[in-house]
Amino acid sequence: MNSMYQDLEKVLFSKEQIAERIKEIAKTIDNDYQDKRPIMVAILKGSVMFYADLLREMQIHAEMDFMAISSYGNSTKSSGEVKMVKDLDRSIEGRDIIIVEDIVDTGYTLKYLKSTLKTRNPASIKVCTLLNKPARRIVDIEPDYCCFNVGDEFVVGYGLDYAQLYRNLPLIGVLKKEVYSK
Ligand code: PRP
Numbered sequence: 001m002n003s004m005y006q007d008l009e010k011v012l013f014s015k016e017q018i019a020e021r022i023k024e025i026a027k028t029i030d031n032d033y034q035d036k037r038p039i040m041v042a043i044l045k046g047s048v049m050f051y052a053d054l055l056r057e058m059q060i061h062a063e064m065d066f067m068a069i070s071s072y073g074n075s076t077k078s079s080g081e082v083k084m085v086k087d088l089d090r091s092i093e094g095r096d097i098i099i100v101e102d103i104v105d106t107g108y109t110l111k112y113l114k115s116t117l118k119t120r121n122p123a124s125i126k127v128c129t130l131l132n133k134p135a136r137r138i139v140d141i142e143p144d145y146c147c148f149n150v151g152d153e154f155v156v157g158y159g160l161d162y163a164q165l166y167r168n169l170p171l172i173g174v175l176k177k178e179v180y181s182k
Contacts (some may be wrong), residue, residue, distance in 0.1 A: 004166055008156075008173040013148060015170045018158060019053070021147040025128065026057035028145060029098070037061045038096040041088065043113065044068040045167070046102035049159040050130040050147075054100065065089055069109055080108040080138070084116070092122045102159045103131040104146075107139030114141070131155065131172070148172075154180060
């Protein structure tokens with residue numbers, strides 16, 4: 001069998017550790033938004049697993065909506081040029097927004113998202129991310145809620161991909177160098 005697991009150098013966060021941390025974050029959000037009804041905005045595709053599990057742990061009323069962002073071309077990510085490929089379905093005017101990401105890396109995506117959504121006059125915008133990689137940050141921006149900080153390693157799984165693969169791993173791991181340097 002050509003298993004995804006044989007491509008991993010190590011496991012960073014197990015299924016159980018992820019579930020535990022998501023419960024804590026969901027509780028914090030429930031507390032912070034007690035009498036509110038936030039719109040939870042998933043940024044496709046990486047955040048899908050996190051989003052689905054986080055929302056199921058929350059007890060407050062929340063709405064779902066989705067956005068997709070892409071960098072221009074292949075290697076221009078570091079230039080910070082991003083574009084929207086799928087917009088929200090509904091107006092966010094006067095609403096509390098929580099952007100749900102899988103990872104904050106350079107911060108360019110988040111900067112673009114926050115400034116774009118701000119022009120639509122929401123009541124508030126916060127960011128909840130599964131992973132935060134401060135070592136790679138270029139833009140001065142920080143998530144409001146974060147499950148785990150990671151170092152500058154090639155992380156995959158639980159939504160995060162390498163060449164569109166490994167998203168369906170139930171854990172977060174580090175990819176063996178030989179896999180991506182081929
Ligand atoms: C990833 C991730 C964030 C962004 C973070 O998306 O989901 O949206 O990159 O990087 P940044 O902080 O450097 O901007 P990607 O473009 O890989 O798309 P995906 O979610 O479909 O995997």
